[in-house]
Structure formats: structure tokens, C-alpha cells
Amino acid sequence: MVEIFGIAVSMDPIWLTLEVAGWTTLILLLLGTPLAWWMARLQSSSKIVLEALVALPLVLPPTVLGFYLLIILNPNGYVTEFLRLFGFEGQLTFSKTGLIVGSVFYSLPFAVQPLMHAFEAVPQKLLDAAATMRANAFDRFFTIAMPLSQRGFLVAATLTFAHTIGEFGVVLMLGGNVPGETRMVSIDIFDHVESLEYDQAHLLSAMMLIFSLCVLMLVYALNRRFGVKVG
Amino acid sequence: MVEIFGIAVSMDPIWLTLEVAGWTTLILLLLGTPLAWWMARLQSSSKIVLEALVALPLVLPPTVLGFYLLIILNPNGYVTEFLRLFGFEGQLTFSKTGLIVGSVFYSLPFAVQPLMHAFEAVPQKLLDAAATMRANAFDRFFTIAMPLSQRGFLVAATLTFAHTIGEFGVVLMLGGNVPGETRMVSIDIFDHVESLEYDQAHLLSAMMLIFSLCVLMLVYALNRRFGVKVG
Amino acid sequence: MMTEQTTHYLRGRLQLELGNFKLESGEFNLPMQGVTVLFGRSGSGKSTLLRAISGLDKNTRGELSFGDELWQRGKKSLATQKRHIGFVFQDAALFPHMTVRQNLLYGVKRLPKGIEAADFDEIVGRVGIADKLDRGVNFLSGGEKQRVAIARALLLRPQILCMDEPLSALDWRSKAEMLTLIEELVAAYQIPVLYITHAPAEVERLAQNIVFMKAGRIERVESLQEALSRADSPLFDDEGAVSVLQGRIESEERGLHPVVFGENRLWLSEASTADKKTVRVRVLAKDVSLSLSDPEHLSIINHLSAKILELIPEKKHRMLVRLQLNDGQKLFAEITQFSAERLGLEVGQELFALIKSVALTE
């Protein structure tokens, strides 16, 4: 608990939120990159189905999505059973892991869509040129496709990060709003609003906004500075 | 009310949702396009601030955002007063207009970001070439920049549409859940979950998912068929 | 189609900075008549100048006017689309989302009333893309793209046609066809052309005036004649010095075309346009031999009497001999110093310049 402008604010949710948003962004970039690359290179009609599937988490209201995730990830459900085979202990829901799993799932389209479109825009000729210089597929991906898709990564990362910070429905459902464990800022603000503590709500909202504004501006500024324009 | 698999389902929320999502997408494309184009052409550091501002609606939990919109758009507030100057009557909140305004605001980043990045990728040389063929700035925009940014429009439109369908917090907050007027599917599903009517919730969710999957697949298929790859 | 037209001047001075590179053209005043070639080494700023003239670069500063239209004053500039310029870019710049036909018609549709496009079928046929009209431009070879770009600009009959190395990706036969096409359209529609090329042969074929560029400056502007009369002309490439003689063409005799200037007569084995009265004949200095007497039993039929104006020793033990023909036109001959000594050449000496007919091109 710290006092800001004479208003008591608990810092735990803030740190937790940043942690979850950070992990989610990281995981989504790690998972989303190969997925997006693979999808970008697909020619067949299965690509269309995949594209649509990736966008689906958007269609359900977050609370409802959270509700279904709750059912799927429940400690006696198949997913957990399956993970137990690999020595997983504990529970996917009502823990930080649960928050991250839910956010990863929910923010998937924000990571995959911009990445895929960025990858599709990488000129084939440049990849060809790299191949003639003995770069194998991995090498070409990391040295040509990735740097040229920098903008895509930026959009993916900022949308994912911002969206996870503002995420509410899924984390409330999956996390359970346990103080110090799964209570994120969004839930905290909501609770303050619900219990008429508007001052705290305003303050927290303002803090999140200002902080996010700073982070976003920093990211965009760095991007301008080091960004490449292709074509 | 219709019966599907023996479960009574009210169709009103479905039509309303499609209507609101459609309008929101349309409005956001109309508003977002000039905004994104303008931002894409900006060179100064104000661009960075703008980019960050556009991403901000993501950072607040939708319910909280809805709460603030409730404050801003209230019938005695400045926004409504201002609109009254232009002959606006009635109230922004608890109406379809309000839902659309809220969704537009909330989905802004999903429309503007992909559009802006698509516009930035349009090769200057092609715009130059068009200028030498007597195309003025508008003409160049509509005949060169827009068709070449088709993918950006697609991402913007699908993200916006899907996101509005799944939107919950803002519309819940602003709409007042008036049956037939502002009760959208997302709220309807949520109410079913809350009142333990899981059958209806499942059915509605499945309908939304299947419908959205079809729409998305159709859009992506059309895009593949008529899409252009630049570079 | 032939219309009388007064010559407009393109005058001004332009500045443009691109990173380290500085274009600072200096004052210029170019008559916009026929083809004006921008010539200079790679990186000298030719493309940059052409873009600045077209108003394509927003950072252009300076003054520019075309006839009595003001195109640029300080930071203020007339939008490109109002300048009625045609532009063929170094790398085609075709619209990837359109077919060849749509690319070609893009500009035509935007022509203001009163300006008529060139004949579509004719241009398309002559440029050689008639069978590719409905193809997407991504499915063209390098040369085909360039041809579409040329056709696209030619169709518009612009006030000024800017061409940035339009023929670099073409094979020599297409190049020759395209040069003829450009030449004819320029003549028929009286379109002044600003033309960037690295090929001296294209310069000598097309140029009326030449703008020599070096390190971002216009070094000098000369007519083709002036440019060729200097022994150190940058136009002289690995083929060496070149002279261009002008004369009256007379009717064909025994398959040869006599060109008359003064008392001299040159026999051309080739002359493309019979309806022209005066022609330009391009003579490479290394194709000119010298003889002290009028030789016999020789396949060379062009024997021009001439006087030595100047003897210019050159690298590689060569000697450039500047000759005056008896109608006053100048002619370069390039021989070895060994030959010059052997024949005992001196300034003022009268002799015969021998030129093979087949080496002459109009």
C-alpha cells in the first residue's frame, strides 16, 4: 500500500499486471511468430480456415470466453490431465499461470494477424538473394524476414501488451480475483468502481493511462529511429 | 423467440449485434482511413504521440472505459450539449447510437493501426508515377494507395467487426441492457451464464462462433482470390 | 497531327539535399525542343534533378518556370499533377494491382478535355506488348515492364516527357525499335523530352541539347554539335571521338543514298526516312582513315577532301586529327601516331578522308 495524492493504492495489482502482460507478450511473440510465418507461406485453402480460426477468440465476449476456458482448463479436465503426464503439477486456473494462459489465448489474433501480414509483405526476391548467399531457411528468417517485419512485430507487441493490460473478463473468470495472486489492475479498478471508491478508480486509471502512454511512445519512438522502410 | 434444438432463443440480440458491429466497422473504416492516412504521412514526433494515443483505449478495462464514457456522454455533459448545437436530440447513452459510439471508440486501435501500417508500406514511387499521370492527391489515394492497402483494410475490418461482436464491457456499461434496443448477444450470453442457464449460453456461443467463422472464412477467401501482393 | 508550336524554355535553378548528396543545379535555361539529354556518370544526380524538375520531391527549393507557368518559387511548388509531365521511371514503377491495359489507360482517363491521347493500338503495337494487355504486371519480364512504362507515358502526349534510362533493360533490337518510336512520336506530337541515358549512341541519335552533370551540378549545356566538337567531350566513350555531319539527302542511286554538303558527297548505305531533307550522319573518328592521295582499287567509296586543322596527341599512342571539310564542317579522324609520322601529317595539309559507307549511320 502506498499513498499517492493522499489516496491509498495497492501496488500489487500493478506489478502483477505488468508481469502478466509481459509474459503474455513474450509467449505470444514466441508462439505467434512461427505460426504466422507458417501461415504466411501456406498457399492452400487451409490457410483461410486457419486465418478465421485465429480471429475467433475475438468473437466471444471475454467473460464468456473465460467461462469456457474455465470449463476446459478445470483441474479435472482433459487439458490438465494431459499436462500431468508431463509432470505438470498444480492448476491452470486461479493462478498466475491461468491468467497468462487465458491472456495468451485471448490476445492470439492481435499477435498473429499483424505478424502474418508483415511476413507476407517480405519480398521473395530478398529471400532468394539470401539463399544464394548460403543462408538456410532459418537463417533467412532471422536475418531477412524478421528485421523486415519489424513493424509487424511492433504492432503485434503493442496490441498484445496493451490489450492484456486492459483485459478484464477472461482474467476475472480464470484468475478468481485473489488479492496478491490474481488481482490485476483492471479488476482492481473495477472493484473500486463497484464499491464506490471512485477516487482510487480515477487514480489507478490515470496511472495506467499515463504509464501506457509513456511505454507506447517510447516503443514508437524507438521504432521510428531504428525502423526500416521496405520498398 | 425461436426454438433451436428445443432451446428458446431470442433473435433480437443477434440482429442488434450484427447491426451495431456493421455500423461500427463502417464508421471506423470511414473515420479511420483518413486518420490513418494522415498519420502515415506525418513525419514529425507528433506522430509518435498520436500513435500512442490511438492505442490507449486498449489499456483500460472495457467496463472502466465504459464507466468513463458514461460520465463523458451523460445527457448533461459537454459532449451531448455540443451535439445539441447541431440539432441532436435524445441521449447518447442507453441507445443504439450510444452503443455504436462506444464501440467505435473502443475498437479505434484495431482499425487505425493496421491501416496506418498498410499505408506506410505503399511505395512512394507508385504515388509519384500516378502524380505524373495527373492524378491529384485524392485520386492517388483512391486508385493507388487504397487498393494496395487492401490487406490492411481486411485486417482492420475483420478485427473491428469481430471485436465489436465480442464486445461486452463497453456496451454493457453504455447500453443499459434494454431488451430489443441495447441488449447485444454478448450481454445475452453473459446473462444466461449468470443465471445458470447454461444451455442457452452454449447454444448462443456456438451460433456466434459458427456464424463468425463463416463470415471470416468468406472474407479471407475473397481476399485470396482478388488480393494483390505488392513487391 | 503535325502542329506548329513555339519553343518554351525551362528555366530556373534548383536545390535539393538528399542525405550527404546536394543537388545545386546552378542557373539553367533549357529550350524545350526535341530531346534534351541529361548526361553524367552514375551518382552525379541526374535522377535527382529530373525528380526535382517534375516536382516529385517535396524538399526541392529554388526557382523553376516552364514557359510562363511558374512551377517552383522557394518552397512553393506547383503540384506534379498540374505540370502535365510524363515520366518513365528507372524501374518502371508499374501499378502492381492493375493489368497492363489498366496501367496504360490510367493516365489516358485523366487527360483533361482538349488533349487527345496518342493512338492506343498504334503505340501498344509498336512497343510490342499487344499480346500482354490483360496480364498482371507482376508476370512480365524485365524488358517487358520497361516497355509498358514507356507506352504508358507516350500515350499521354505530355508537355514534357521525362525518361530515366528507359531503355536499359532492352535488347538492342527492341532498343532500336524503341528509339525510332520515341523519335517519331517526339517529332509528330512535338513533345519535348528530358532523357537520362548512359549510352552515347542514344545521345547522338536523339539529342538536340545535352545537359552535362557532375557531382550535383549542371556543368554545361551544349547542343549536340558543340558537345561533339570538343576533343575531350564526355560523350566520347570507348568508341572514341565522334563527329556528326549534316547534309542534304538526295535520291537513291544504285542502292546508296548520297548526302551532299558543300562539294563533298557521302554515300550512305542506309537511310531510314526518305522524306527528310536534311540528315545527321554520325561518324566515329576511328572509322575515318586518311590518305595523301585519292586511292584506287579500294572498297572505300567515300573520299572527302579535307584540311588538317589540328593534331591532338592522345593516350595509347594515338592521334586525333581535326579536319575541316570544304563546306566548313568539322570531322575527327583517329589514327595511330605511327601512321601520322609515316604520312608526315602537319596542320594545314590537304588530304583525303576515307569513310566506309557501311560504317556510317544516320
Next chain:
Amino acid sequence: MMTEQTTHYLRGRLQLELGNFKLESGEFNLPMQGVTVLFGRSGSGKSTLLRAISGLDKNTRGELSFGDELWQRGKKSLATQKRHIGFVFQDAALFPHMTVRQNLLYGVKRLPKGIEAADFDEIVGRVGIADKLDRGVNFLSGGEKQRVAIARALLLRPQILCMDEPLSALDWRSKAEMLTLIEELVAAYQIPVLYITHAPAEVERLAQNIVFMKAGRIERVESLQEALSRADSPLFDDEGAVSVLQGRIESEERGLHPVVFGENRLWLSEASTADKKTVRVRVLAKDVSLSLSDPEHLSIINHLSAKILELIPEKKHRMLVRLQLNDGQKLFAEITQFSAERLGLEVGQELFALIKSVALTE
């Protein structure tokens, strides 16, 4: 640096469909030695064949092997990066997110152990981009980009170097420098080159063998000599027929370089490499004059005795005369039919071929 190397053959037959266009090379078996030029009109499939050979197009079908490495069989193909091919693309294909230096070093860093890159400073200096190493590649002129692309491929000393019109955007002086550079590196490192060009001069300067392409097929493969001995060779462009004579070069006399073949002797006013023993001399047919007697008082010092093998009437009232020199080498002379009649030329006749020294290029 000079290493002995056995000649590998690139053999196979390749198919590739691109929309309406069908590449169907037919069986080929190309010795990979020196420079092999792919020659053909725009759209004939040169670039497509080169891409297929490099394995850059996944839809390539057919057979291909290089030496005893199997590169393609049916649908299966060895990945491009395993073929150790160097490639200079028609439009440079530089990496836009890297500086010039990073572009140059990209391939060098990936060279397997045991293969040494060419000397960086030397290549960079000779290609003429030493002062632009730290610039982003978007800030280069068209010609500069092409030079970087050439340097990038040359540095790698690949097994085969593929070059798709590498010099099209260069001015003639850079072109000449670059040609010399390519020639020397090919010789020094024994890199076989597959080279696409539209310029016959580049072909004659570089080619060992020529692959003629037409409408997606390999029409024929010939050595340069063979290709030039046909009167209708597609190599003959607007400059007409060309002969290439080979002879022994002897030490300089009075600034001239004598080249001896049989009893004949040609005087070159220019010879770039003094340490070579045999040289190629390129003679344009239109630079060769004929004389029934050995003339005097003439600046032309090369008088070769020759015999008429054939008289080939040509368009434009010209006559192509095929001559045999007394060591058996063939030489074309192009004269007007008027001259031929005037001199009364016949097959079997002995006469003198006159060639100006300054018109000869090595």
C-alpha cells in the same frame, strides 16, 4: 591464387511453367568454364532459366546436375543455399535494412570453412563503392546499387556465378571497369559464370560459350567462335557482323602491339594485359576495307593478305565478304554492293583486308 581446376559440366533439362509462359529448356550440357552467356530477346526466358538453374523456383521440374552433384531430379531439388551459387539479380535485390557493408558481408560470413572470400578492400575499391560502405542501400543511385550487388556476389567466389544483366544501369566507363573486373576475377579464381546480357559487346568481350534462347527453349549452344562465324548470328546487332581473331602478342614497337597469326601481323594501338600470350581481337566487319593492291600513302597500317571464301549479299545493298586469312582464321568484311561490283570481287580472289589499328579492340 591461380588454381588448377577441372571443368565441371552443368547438364540436364529443366521445365518450369509461369502462367502462360513455359520454359522447356531441352537437354543441355554446358561446360562450366569461363563465361557462358545466355542470349536471347526480351521475354525469351533467360531470367527464368537462370532461376531454375539456381533452384530458386520451387516449381522447377526436370533433371540437373553440376559435376557429380545432383541438383534436381523430378520434383526433388537441392536447396539453393547448398548449391554454392552466386547471383546478381536484374534489380540488385539489396537488403534494405542493412548498410552497404552489411550487405557485402552477409554472404562472406556464411562461407563454409575452407573457402576463402575474395579480398574485401580490393573488390570494394575496384567496384567503386569504397566511400559508400556505411550508407543505407536506399540512399544509393541506380548504378550504385547494381555495383554493390556485383561486389556482393564476387566476394563469395561461388562455384557458379549467375549474373542477370548486371551492368544495365551503369555508364559506359563504369561498365568497362566492371567488365575488366569480372574478367580478371573469373580468371584469377576460376569462377564459371552464367551471364545474361543484351549487349553483344559484352558477349564478345566475355563469352566462352553462348546459349541462345528463344521462346523458352535453348535453341543452340555454341562457342563464341562458332557463333561469330555464322553470317546470321543473332549476336550481330546494329553494328553488324563481327569477327574475333586470335593471335600471339609480341612486345611493343613504337607504341603499337603487334599480334601475329600465321604470316599476318596486326598492330593494336591498345592492349591491356602485357603478360598474356594469346589475345582476342574483335573486328567489326564494317571496319574492314578491301583493296585489290597493297595501298600506300594511307593511314591504315594493317594490311592482311586474304582470300575471298564467300560473298553474302545483305539487306540495304550491302555485301558481307567472308575472308580466309593465310593461317586459316576467318574474317568478315562488310562493304557496299556498289563497291563489290566496282572492284569486281569474286570467290577465290586474293586481295588485301585493311583494318585501322584504332578500330581494333582486344
Next chain:
Amino acid sequence: ADTAKIAVAANFTKTIEKIGEAFSQKTGHELKFSFGPTGKLYAQIKNGAPYDAFFGADERRPLKTIDDGTGLKESYFVYAQGQIALYSDKYPVKESPLQVLKEAKFNHLAIANPKTAPYGERAEAFMKSQGVYDAVKAKIVNGESIAHAFQYVATGNAEIGFVALSQLVDPQSPVYEKGQYWIVPQQDYAPIKQGALILKRGANNAAVKAFMEFIKTPAALEIIHSYGYSTP
């Protein structure tokens, strides 16, 4: 000392936090409250949420956990009764509440969603029983929870609304001593009983047991009453 995790209906947030503070001070046990809509808490409990006790906003859902086998039947009790009040800062609801409703001059009347929130259900039932429902029916806007309905009124979007008394008597409330309200007499609507019970995983948790006792002590009841709730 033990730690207990307790799921609490959102409307009771402030009250229970106050009680919890007093409890922790006295016993040294630590309590962690998770707040949320009752239906959501129920769904979580059904799917394995690690809560030791459940304080619902009605009786239905806590009782349902007993059917599911997650709630302990014997521990069930009603911990508070909500009171509803009609609030407005525009209309004289204190003097003539039914008149105001009948005339229905306002644009919007906010209530909690009768389908999901007991406060809404009772408000609707009350209006029906007084014969004013048809007059206002078209003007009703539904808040998702009672807190939400209150926000409609507090932000001026609805001129009048049925809210919880607890939201009006809280000194922190934005409408505290603003406007006027009328407490709907208890006898005019079925009591809004809020039920609580211990969940299976809290069966052996000393902190939970202690808290369930503590909340029935006069000290706790005083807090509950001070927030506008009654007790049975």
C-alpha cells in the same frame, strides 16, 4: 494463524472488507476476498476455484453449491438482507414515490437486471405489485449488477433508479447527502436474503470457521447495519 480465501458478491465488498479488518486484528487470521458477480463466482466454484467460503448476493446460488457437492449444507446461513431504495436528485421521490413512478416523466429508470440480480428482481416485483410497472416499463434500463444500476443514476444518465440503501448511506458515495431517496418498506417486497456457506475445501480451515462465527457477533452486525443492510 491461517489464511482463508473467500468469494464475496460484489455488492458486499466494502462491508466485508471492514469486517475482515476487525476480524484479522482480533484473531490474527488472514482473509483474502475475491469479489465478483455471484453467477461468475458460482461458475468458478463449480470449476475448481480455490475458495474456502462463498458469500452470495442471493440464496439461490449458494444453495446450488450444496447440490453440486461443493458447499457444506450445515454451514449455510443468511448473513445480511439487502434493502432497496428509490433514489433521484430530480424528482421528489421522498414525498411521493409512487406518484413519480406513475407519472413517469423521467427518461430512464435504472434498476439492476431482474434476471441476474436479486435487487432488480425485487424492484421489478415491487413496481408490479404497486401497479406502476406498465407506466415505467419502457423507461427501464438494466444495470448488470446493483452497483452498475447505481452508476447510471450517479452519473446522471438515468434520472431515477432503484438502488441499494447501502450505496446511499456510505459517506464515500458520490451521492451521499445529495438528492433524495425513499426506502422501500420491507413488507412490500420479499427480503433479499444473502446466503453464505463454507465450501468443501475450507472445511478444515480454522480461519474460515472463526470468521463465520465472527460475522454473527454484534461487532460485525453493527458494521453490516451501518452499510445499510439489515439482518434476519
